Amino acid sequence: MSAEALLAFDGVAVQLDGCEVLSPTSFSLRRGEFVCVIGPSGCGKTTLLRVATGLLAPSAGCVRREGRAMERPSREVAFVFQDYGRALLPWRTVARNVALALEAAGVPAAEQPARIEHVLGTVGLLAHAHLYPAQLSGGMQQRVQIARCLAQRPQVLVMDEPFGALDAMTREGLQDELARLVRDEQLTVLFVTHDLDEAIYLGDRVIVLCAQPTPQQPSLAADIDVPLPRPRHQVATREHPDFLRLRRDLYSRLRQP
Amino acid sequence: MGAPGVHRPAAWSAWAISPDALALLGTLLALWWLASHGEWVNRAFLPTPEATLASLAAGLGLQGRPGALGGFLLATLQRVLLGGLLAAAAGVGLGALLGSSAAARVWLQPGLEFLRPLPASAVIPLAIAVFGLSPSMVLAVVVFGAMWPVLLATLHGMASVPRQLREVAALLQLGRVATVTRIALPHALPDIFSGVRLAMTVALIVSVVGEMVASQPGLGQALLLAARSFRAADLFAGLVLLGATGSAIHAMLAFAERRLLAWQRP
Amino acid sequence: MPLQRLRPLAVPALLLAALEAYARTAGAGSDALAPPSAALAAWGRAFTDRSLFEASAFTLGGAALGLAIGAGLGLAAGMVLGLAPRAARACTPAIELLRPLPSVALIPLAMMIFGFGLWMEACVVAVATFWPLTILAQAAVRQVEPQWLEVAQVLGLSPWARATQIVLPAIVPRLFTALRLGAGIALVVAVTVEIAANPHGLGYAMSLAQQSLDPALMLAWLGWIGVLGYAVNAGLLHAERALRARMGVA
Numbered sequence: 001m002s003a004e005a006l007l008a009f010d011g012v013a014v015q016l017d018g019c020e021v022l023s024p025t026s027f028s029l030r031r032g033e034f035v036c037v038i039g040p041s042g043c044g045k046t047t048l049l050r051v052a053t054g055l056l057a058p059s060a061g062c063v064r065r066e067g068r069a070m071e072r073p074s075r076e077v078a079f080v081f082q083d084y085g086r087a088l089l090p091w092r093t094v095a096r097n098v099a100l101a102l103e104a105a106g107v108p109a110a111e112q113p114a115r116i117e118h119v120l121g122t123v124g125l126l127a128h129a130h131l132y133p134a135q136l137s138g139g140m141q142q143r144v145q146i147a148r149c150l151a152q153r154p155q156v157l158v159m160d161e162p163f164g165a166l167d168a169m170t171r172e173g174l175q176d177e178l179a180r181l182v183r184d185e186q187l188t189v190l191f192v193t194h195d196l197d198e199a200i201y202l203g204d205r206v207i208v209l210c211a212q213p214t215p216q217q218p219s220l221a222a223d224i225d226v227p228l229p230r231p232r233h234q235v236a237t238r239e240h241p242d243f244l245r246l247r248r249d250l251y252s253r254l255r256q257p
Numbered sequence: 258m259g260a261p262g263v264h265r266p267a268a269w270s271a272w273a274i275s276p277d278a279l280a281l282l283g284t285l286l287a288l289w290w291l292a293s294h295g296e297w298v299n300r301a302f303l304p305t306p307e308a309t310l311a312s313l314a315a316g317l318g319l320q321g322r323p324g325a326l327g328g329f330l331l332a333t334l335q336r337v338l339l340g341g342l343l344a345a346a347a348g349v350g351l352g353a354l355l356g357s358s359a360a361a362r363v364w365l366q367p368g369l370e371f372l373r374p375l376p377a378s379a380v381i382p383l384a385i386a387v388f389g390l391s392p393s394m395v396l397a398v399v400v401f402g403a404m405w406p407v408l409l410a411t412l413h414g415m416a417s418v419p420r421q422l423r424e425v426a427a428l429l430q431l432g433r434v435a436t437v438t439r440i441a442l443p444h445a446l447p448d449i450f451s452g453v454r455l456a457m458t459v460a461l462i463v464s465v466v467g468e469m470v471a472s473q474p475g476l477g478q479a480l481l482l483a484a485r486s487f488r489a490a491d492l493f494a495g496l497v498l499l500g501a502t503g504s505a506i507h508a509m510l511a512f513a514e515r516r517l518l519a520w521q522r523p
Numbered sequence: 524m525p526l527q528r529l530r531p532l533a534v535p536a537l538l539l540a541a542l543e544a545y546a547r548t549a550g551a552g553s554d555a556l557a558p559p560s561a562a563l564a565a566w567g568r569a570f571t572d573r574s575l576f577e578a579s580a581f582t583l584g585g586a587a588l589g590l591a592i593g594a595g596l597g598l599a600a601g602m603v604l605g606l607a608p609r610a611a612r613a614c615t616p617a618i619e620l621l622r623p624l625p626s627v628a629l630i631p632l633a634m635m636i637f638g639f640g641l642w643m644e645a646c647v648v649a650v651a652t653f654w655p656l657t658i659l660a661q662a663a664v665r666q667v668e669p670q671w672l673e674v675a676q677v678l679g680l681s682p683w684a685r686a687t688q689i690v691l692p693a694i695v696p697r698l699f700t701a702l703r704l705g706a707g708i709a710l711v712v713a714v715t716v717e718i719a720a721n722p723h724g725l726g727y728a729m730s731l732a733q734q735s736l737d738p739a740l741m742l743a744w745l746g747w748i749g750v751l752g753y754a755v756n757a758g759l760l761h762a763e764r765a766l767r768a769r770m771g772v773a
Contacts, residue, residue, distance in 0.1 A: 055424055073428045086421040091443050091520045100439065104429035132520045152429070277613030285617060302636050367531030374752040376711040378718050379726070382733035382741055386555035462625045462715070469630065469719045470730075477628075481720075484631030492635070496628055503623030 006031045006188050007052065007077075007156050011061030014047050021047050023213035024061055025220045029156065034182055034189045036199035039209035040254065044219055045192045048209070049160050052190055053079045065155065075105055078149035080159040084141045088133045094144050095120065095129040101151040115151060122181060123147045139170035146178070150185065157182075159191045163198070172234055175202060179232060196254065200226055200246050201237060208253050222253050304490035312494035326479065330498055333464055333475040336392075337506065340399030341460045345453050347400065348407025349442070355408075356415035356445075357437045366412060373409065377402025377459055378466045385471070395467035402463045403456035410452025414445020447521070450514050457506050465499070476502070557739035566743040574728065578744075579751065582717065582724035585641055586709040589648020594705050597653040598698060601660025606686060611661065618657075626651035626712055630720050640723065644716045651712040652705045659701035663694040696767050703759040710752050725751075 005028035014022040022044040029035050037045050050056035052063055054073040062069045065076065081087040088097050095116050102112045120126045123143040133141050142162055149157060163171040179202060182189055193199050199206050208222040228242055237243055286306065292298060293305040304312075316326025355361040381398055388394035418441055426436040442449075468477030476499050483491040539559050546558040557565075569575040604611040629647050637643040667690055675685040717726025729744035 053428060055427065073430060075428075075430050077428075079424070079428050081421050081424075083421055086419040087425055089422070089440070089443070091446070091518075100425075101429055103439070104431050104435065134520070274616050275612055277609065278616040281613050281617055282620075302632075364530065364534055368535050371531075371535075371753060372749075374707050374711070374756055375749050376714050376752075378711075378715040379729070379745060379748055381718055382730050383555060383745065386733050386736075386738060386741070458625070462627050465625055465627050466715055466719045480628060480631040484635040487635060489635070492632055496624060496632070499628045500621070500624035503625060504620070507623055 005029065005064075006033075006066060007190070008064045008067075009048075009052075009061070010064060012048075012051055012058045012063060013060040014044065014051060014056065015059040016047070020213060022051075022058075022209075023215075023218040023220075025209075025218070026061075027207060027220065027223055029188055029190060031188055032186055034179075034191065034202060034204045035207060036191045036193060036203035036205070037207045037209060038193055038196055038199045038250070038254065039221075040211050041194070043209040043211040045194075045209055046160055049079070049158050049190065049192055052156075052158050053077050055079075075101075075152050076155045078152045078154035078157050080142075080145055080149055080157065080162045082161040082164050084138070084145045084162075084165070085133070087145055088141060088148075090133055093130050093132055094125055094136070094147075097133065097144055098148045098151050101148050105152065119147045119151045122150060122185070123177070137170070138166050139174055142166065142174065143177075146181075150181075155188060157187050157189045159189065161193050162191075164194070171198075176232075176234065178202070179230075183230070196247060196250055197238065200228075200243055200250070201232060201234075206246070206250060208250060222250070224250070301487050301489055304493050308490035309493040309497065312488075312490040313497060316491070316494055316498075326494065326498060329474060329476050329479045329495075330502065332473075333468065333477065333499075334502060336396060336399060336464045336468075336475065337457070337460045337502070340396055340464065341403055341453075341457050343400045344403035344456050344460065345407050348404045348452065348456065349411050349449060351404075352408045352411025352415065352445075352449075353437055353442060356412050356441065357433060362412065362416065369405075369409060369412070372405065377405075377463050381467060381470055390471040390473075392473055394471055395464060395473055398467055399460050399463045403460040406455035406459065407449065407452040410448045410455075411442075411445055414448030415441045417448075418444050447518060450510070450518065454507070454510055457510060458503075461499075461503055461506065553738065554736050555738055557742050559742070561739035562742040562746060565737070565740040566747060569728075569740070569743065569747075575747070578723075578725045578728045579747075581641070582710070582713050582726070583751075585644035585716075585724065586648055586706070586713040588641065588645040589713065590652050590702075590705055590709040592645065593649035593652030593709075594656050594702055596649075597656030597705075598660045598701070600653075601657040601662075602664055602686070602690070602694075604657065605661040605664025606682075606690065618654075622654050627715055627719065630716055634720055639721055644713055644721050644724070647716050648709045648712045652709050655708060656701050656705050659704070660694075660698060663697035663701065664690060666697070667693045692770075696763070696770060699759075699763050699766055703756065703763055706759055707752065707756055710755060714748055 008028035009026055011024040011026055012022065013020070013024040021042075025048070027035075037048060039045050047056065051058050054063075054070050054077065057071070064070065065074070070077070089100065092100070098116045098119055099112055102115060107115065116129070117126065120129055123146055125140065125143055125147060128136065128140065133144065136144070146162070163174050166174065175198065181187070191199075191202060203226050206222075206224050206226060207220065208224075209219050210217060210221045213219040224246065226242075226246060228237055228240055289303075290306055293300070293303050293308075297303075313326070314320050315322070316324040317330075318324040318327055355365060377398065380401060381394075384394045384398045384401075388397055415437075422440055422444065423436075426440050431439065464475065465477035465480075467473065468475035469481050472478060476495055480492055480495045480499070483489075483495060542556070543558045543560060546553070546556045546561075550556045566575070569578075604614060626647055629650055630643075633643040633646045637646065671689055671693065672685070675689050680688065713724065714726040717724040718730055719726075721727060725744060725748050729741055729748070732738075732740035732744060
């Protein structure tokens with residue numbers, strides 16, 4: 001395990017209801033890396049994330065953050081839910097929703113407005129700070145969630161198919177925004193998606209998980225680097241020969257039984 | 258505990274009284290006038306509208322001489338509001354305590370649901386045995402009876418917090434108390450409001466019954482005295498006042514709900 | 524697991540045991556508390572001397588009579604209001620004016636007109652059940668699938684045929700729920716009327732026991748009222764589920 005690994009999965013295995021959802025899996029994230037995890041349904045992507053955040057204890061192995069084992073959730077690892085509607089507080093405005101993270105961290109009230117403003121500016125929601133989640137579109141609500149996670153100043157940002165519930169145009173806009181944000185704030189990201197194109201477009205590395213692991217075919221099927229240049233472009237990058245090559249390669253790996 | 262059911266808050270300012278409705282109210286009033294003057298029903302049971310109005314005015318001291326109704330109204334109002342407030346505080350407090358502990362919910366909630374259909378007034382004899390025929394007896398029963406709808410509503414509201422929000426609390430390392438105050442209780446507020454509405458209905462009912470049984474000054478007693486002396490106009494005046502009290506309380510709650518739950522209707 | 528079925532009874536059983544211990548020792552001779560065992564014995568005596576049946580029959584009878592009147596009128600009124608939105612708009616202010624008056628306030632009026640007895644109680648119960656049933660019936664009608672009403676229009680059904688052939692069968696399950704809730708209210712109001720004024724039935728028996736300084740008997744009546752309420756609701760719930768299954772509704 002590299003000494004610079006920020007988040008390391010060390011033989012993490014998960015058994016649920018007597019069924020092995022994740023066979024012993026090991027990989028690590030370096031600081032500043034954007035790692036995407038893809039796989040068919042039932043391959044344990046969401047389970048992997050829940051173990052990464054400390055919401056679920058692994059049946060074997062452990063997750064280490066900066067070398068120390070993670071046993072419970074920590075503010076250092078922020079989680080973005082796919083179902084943004086249920087992850088925001090409907091009775092608080094956008095600004096106050098972001099404030100929740102600061103309140104939890106015990107940030108003094110005097111400091112909060114400045115930090116909220118900064119984070120909302122980063123996601124482009126400063127003009128909507130006084131609105132309630134119900135008054136916002138799906139894409140904007142997801143941005144509020146991301147803003148709240150950023151307010152935690154986390155070491156790692158873990159995202160569970162965050163754009164899955166959005167329409168294609170909104171999704172593309174948010175992908176680029178996320179890429180810019182990650183670059184500007186120098187974040188480390190673990191991103192789960194079922195969309196192969198999205199995984200290659202966003203990631204520095206793509207990890208492929210397969211369902212129903214066997215001793216011959218463990219959960220971790222592939223861990224592939226994405227050598228595409230940054231910043232990425234919705235049209236140019238997707239036409240890049242390396243993109244198409246990776247896509248063909250991963251597509252066949254995903255379809256493997 | 259036992260009260261007439263479903264009630265959506267009717268904001269007074271929100272109804273435009275349509276000409277149809279006005280016509281209906283006018284017709285009802287006319288019918289009353291005809292029935293009482295024409296003695297379709299025994300005059301001792303159905304007073305005329307004017308007699309009712311006169312009794313109301315006299316009772317409220319609007320005709321120069323002091324009247325008893327004003328005092329009775331205040332006594333009942335005081336009892337209902339104080340009892341309701343205490344019941345709401347107790348209900349939310351206990352609900353928050355029980356609701357924050359999964360173990361408490363599992364062991365206690367089924368038993369509490371069993372108590373739901375029990376009439377609050379049924380504990381009056383027990384309360385008399387403990388407190389005697391006193392104002393504190395009535396207040397105690399009001400608080401006891403009105404507390405249950407709020408308690409059960411709080412528990413229900415807290416139990417329905419979405420999984421994602423509970424996990425957000427864990428991920429932010431919010432801690433037990435902060436999770437209850439910043440997430441569970443605000444989420445339960447709409448349910449709590451329904452519970453409080455029901456509680457105020459129960460409080461009014463139990464106050465009136467308590468006043469009748471324990472001969473405590475209040476609108477309940479006023480009605481009973483009027484009935485015993487066959488003073489129909491005074492009885493109807495009391496009914497009008499009691500109805501107005503019920504309406505006023507509901508209007509107040511509707512107003513409070515619209516302010517506190519403004520985020521539900523952006 | 525059968526043990527889990529008994530879990531709801533654990534805490535109440537514990538409380539009863541505590542009450543038993545307290546009432547036999549520190550609380551002995553109290554006018555308010557009695558050991559549950561003594562209450563059970565008192566209940567047994569009421570059973571054997573038939574006062575249990577008389578009181579229960581009166582209360583249940585008064586509640587049933589009142590429910591029949593109140594629910595009968597309420598369901599009919601609710602259905603009419605649900606089917607005729609214009610009438611509903613006209614009636615809403617009048618309803619909102621009259622509804623906040625608690626039904627118990629009518630006890631002195633009923634007493635004045637009918638004296639004491641079954642009719643006085645039934646009248647108050649009728650008024651108490653009328654409002655919730657009207658509202659529930661109106662809501663039930665409004666929740667009928669709009670497409671079914673369109674079918675009625677396409678088939679050219681008369682308003683009466685539409686009401687009886689399409690709306691009524693569609694709302695029967697919800698009407699039954701409304702009736703069950705109404706039964707609960709009826710029982711509660713009946714007992715309340717007896718405690719407040721009417722010298723008959725379960726409420727009066729309980730008041731009498733308290734006035735005779737017989738806490739065991741008083742607690743016996745209180746417990747019996749609770750059991751009866753629970754049994755009535757459980758019975759109607761069972762019937763409702765059977766009805767819904769029969770009609771193919773969830």
